[in-house]
């Protein structure tokens with residue numbers, strides 16, 4: 001284990017954001033794509049609200065959190081001060097957290113089973129709030145990970161499309177740690193294309209440039225911006 005670095009200060013976060021944005025633009029250009037075709041989701045999980053505030057001050061508006069409870073504690077005050085803030089929930093979601101997730105999030109990236117689709121739909125009707133949705137695919141068939149199995153993806157996507165319409169924006173995956181992510185990214189890109197879904201959320205601090213080469217439209221970058229997590 002590498003020891004976590006001390007939390008970076010605001011100037012350091014701003015500098016890291018600039019560097020990541022430049023690398024995203026370079027990777028997009030190298031892939032023959034417009035830099036604006038890639039959205040940076042800054043993953044602030046485990047980091048204090050002050051770190052998010054520093055990123056907001058540096059012009060970052062899109063954030064990712066993986067726990068509903070943590071997001072609920074951190075984000076409402078920040079959102080009040082920054083109406084353009086967009087919050088993505090990117091962690092496996094328990095059905096009993098669906099309602100709070102719908103109230104909090106602008107995007108839920110981890111729709112991965114019929115019962116969760118039911119719970120989200122019920123919550124959206126009750127609260128008249130319709131966050132965008134991505135379907136997470138467990139491309140590496142890892143038992144401990146959330147995500148629908150590859151074999152079930154086509155039928156689940158079809159069902160969710162007819163149920164949620166354009167609110168279903170695309171697909172997301174987290175390839176197995178330490179494996180070459182390319183086959184996972186390529187598979188997800190082909191699946192999104194086959195279903196005519198515009199958004200592909202893939203790539204993290206260690207592999208976002210590879211993901212962009214494979215067609216990622218959203219990259220989720222945490223530690224390269226906010227420092228290692230303890």
Ligand SMILES: *Cc1c(COP(=O)(O)O)cnc(C)c1O
Pocket residue numbers: 043045066090091174203204205206220221222223224
């Ligand atoms: C934590 C997390 C990230 C960011 O990971 P880093 O390696 O810190 O960039 C991206 N996606 C998901 C789903 C995560 O849980």
